[in-house]
Amino acid sequence: MLIAIALDEDLDAILHWARDDPPSSLRYPLLVDRDLRVAELYGILNVPTSVWIDEEDNIVRPPALAWADDAYREFHGIDSSVHREALRRWVVDGIAPLNGDAIRDQQWLSTPELQAGRAERRLAVHLLRDGRPDAANRHFERAIELAPEDWTIQRGSMPLRGEDPFGPAFFAFYQRWEAAGRPGYGA
Amino acid sequence: MPDHANASTCRATVDSVLTTLEVRPVHSIHGVIPGTATLVVADDTVEVNAAERDRTLLLAPAELTRATGWELRPDGLCRGQSCVPVRDPDVLLVDGAVDLRAVAEALHQPFAFEPGPAIAVLGDSAMAVSEQMASLRAPGFTLPDLDGNAVSLSDFVGRKKLLLAWSSW
Numbered sequence: 569m570l571i572a573i574a575l576d577e578d579l580d581a582i583l584h585w586a587r588d589d590p591p592s593s594l595r596y597p598l599l600v601d602r603d604l605r606v607a608e609l610y611g612i613l614n615v616p617t618s619v620w621i622d623e624e625d626n627i628v629r630p631p632a633l634a635w636a637d638d639a640y641r642e643f644h645g646i647d648s649s650v651h652r653e654a655l656r657r658w659v660v661d662g663i664a665p666l667n668g669d670a671i672r673d674q675q676w677l678s679t680p681e682l683q684a685g686r687a688e689r690r691l692a693v694h695l696l697r698d699g700r701p702d703a704a705n706r707h708f709e710r711a712i713e714l715a716p717e718d719w720t721i722q723r724g725s726m727p728l729r730g731e732d733p734f735g736p737a738f739f740a741f742y743q744r745w746e747a748a749g750r751p752g753y754g755a
Numbered sequence: 756m757p758d759h760a761n762a763s764t765c766r767a768t769v770d771s772v773l774t775t776l777e778v779r780p781v782h783s784i785h786g787v788i789p790g791t792a793t794l795v796v797a798d799d800t801v802e803v804n805a806a807e808r809d810r811t812l813l814l815a816p817a818e819l820t821r822a823t824g825w826e827l828r829p830d831g832l833c834r835g836q837s838c839v840p841v842r843d844p845d846v847l848l849v850d851g852a853v854d855l856r857a858v859a860e861a862l863h864q865p866f867a868f869e870p871g872p873a874i875a876v877l878g879d880s881a882m883a884v885s886e887q888m889a890s891l892r893a894p895g896f897t898l899p900d901l902d903g904n905a906v907s908l909s910d911f912v913g914r915k916k917l918l919l920a921w922s923s924w
Contacts, residue, residue: 569911569914569915569916569917570916570917570919571906571908571911571916571917571918571919572919572921573898573918573919573920573921574921574922574923575920575921575922576922576923576924578923579901581923581924582901582923583901584923585921585923586901597900597906598900598901599898599899599900599906600898600899600900600901601898601920605896605898606894606896606898606918606920607920608879608884609884609887609894609896610888610893610894610918611884611888612920615920615921615922615924616919616920616921617919617920618917618918618919618920619893619917619918619920620915620916620917620918621893621908621915621916621917621918622915622916623912623913623914623915624912625892625893625895625908625909625912626891626892626893627891627892627893630888631920634919655917658915659915668891671891672889672891675888675889677881677884677885677888677889678879678881678884678885678888679881680863680865680880680881682881683864683865683878683879683880683881683884684865684867684878686865686878686879687865687866687867687876687877687878688865688867688876690867690876690878691867691868691869691874691875691876694874694876695869695872695874698872698874700869700872703869703871703872707867707869710867720922723924724922724924726924727923727924733924
């Protein structure tokens, strides 16, 4: 069962990507998380990220980047077939990839700073919806300072701050993040 | 990165949720606080009375309980079975009203605030989030699909689920 969750404020931006083109026989729920609540509760720091949940609602694989193909492999260095093959073993053969301690070892637990950043981001979005972009930007900036490891805050707020998430602002963030030792990855 | 031992010793409850407040600033505070406030607690929105002062919001104790579930007691803050001792509960009070920033501090929850429009966010504590994660139980959620229909994780109990978070950015 695939459950897709869009971490986006802007519904039109989601619809642009959610077109069924080419038409597929695969049908799954596509949910909209404007407040990033699922990201906050599960510890999802970037996209595309998958979380595996078993029949009894236990997490058997914590949030991890999961690319569907190798289109951006040169950039992120992740071989998409590893996730795909592990997923097949779990779904078809019933073999979970990790035991409990190994799952915990791969989690990126939260910190007071990350939580403070999330609260500032939530306030910023609320101010933006309230028609106060200047106040919103101040709180986005505070959120970014507090949570440098969280791409959903750093990059996810770019369209809301008038920045291009595929432009210079993103590459500047990427260099800062890489120079800081790629926090949030390979936990 | 925090370790799991810390996460497991925390007192905060896992269902600790985000609280957003909007108030109209008022200045006189004597027990009952004038001024309308809008509180969003997780996915719920509640109207309350509150006042803006300096960098915080002041609520009548009963309003705090109604909005957040937390109750001020002589020895600390309690919600349901869960209590957080506070050595000197007077630090949570200003003229008989509850200082929300001080409450957030006592609960180790982040507090974000914009004076003027007086909008505040009481976020989740790092301990609560980390403890939930370390439990390896999948947090429940309900979100709208593109047609506005509410869909919950619990709709798919008994099946293997692959959550895939994606975005336009």
